[in-house]
Amino acid sequence: MSDLPIRDDLRGREPYGAPQLDVPVRLNTNENPYPPSPRLVEALGRAVAEVAGGLNRYPDRDAVELRKDLADYLGHGVTAQQVWAANGSNEIIQQILQAFGGPGRTALGFEPSYSMHPIITRVSGTEWIDAYRDEDFGLEAERAVAAIEEHRPDIVFLTSPNNPTGTSLPLEAIEAVLAVAPGMVVVDEAYAEFRRQGTPSALSLLPGNPRLIVTRTMSKAFAMAGTRVGYLAADPAVIDALLLVRLPYHLSAVTQTVARTAIAYQGELLGAVETLRAERDALVGWLRGEGFEVADSDANFVLFGRFADRRAVWQGVLDRGVLIREVGPPEWLRVSVGTPEEMAAFRAALKAAL
């Protein structure tokens, strides 16, 4: 590759790379461990068969029906004109950067946070600015406001619940950011459905905040990571801006119908969320009982530490057939919440590895 006339700013970069290893227990990418039921598998097959006869034609470029379904799912008075969908929320974030970032512009996020925010930012030619969370991985409004006033970024990323820490933000912090941000404010709510009761969504701040974008995904709570559907809610003018950068027909007819079928089965799919929350809280309790430091989690994963040599612990757990994630601050590890059997395997592997 070094011989190629690749862009100067891409030289020396590493591709995103959570290891995809074939091990018995995979708890490293925050997927939902529950596969679709036989009933849903059948419905998905029927839905795909229905569009299959029309695959010689391009799909609905504006994904109108899917956006209606997503708006209904979101509630909060959100309309289809306020929703946009793409191949995963990563593509949503890329489109946001393409429309609102670019050379000469900046995006700011609060570390530790989702590693793709800076990667997508830089690939779009936008400058990334690191700001930092509090010691306990929360984010005090004052600290957030100070960073924004100092750097005046074109785009601010807030992630709530945050990956890899699991911590969520109070609405007041988001409101404080909205009050001072000179440009767009993106609240990445990929893990929204896993929050504990009483933690409100930034969706409730959409009225009156035309520069707020709330991103969501079907990869986590909806258990559809393989489908690749992410979406956002924002003022309709934001969607008009994204239409300028999206590729025509970016969302395949198969993707659209699979996503719509999954939404129609939301009762079944989201039914597992309560189970995963309970499993998460049990995991946090167990880890604390074992003497680990554990970040408060509103997501389907838990960040725990501290380890002088986290690589050795990660490898020790992997040697016992359980893949977790070496991510976030240097002394911490992240584990996704799986089935009860998977969590038992994780607990045994961790104890044996230490």
Ligand code: PMP
């Ligand atoms: N945002 C956050 C915070 C994430 O953790 C992830 C996935 N790990 C994404 C966005 C992207 O998810 P997807 O592209 O599957 O929607």
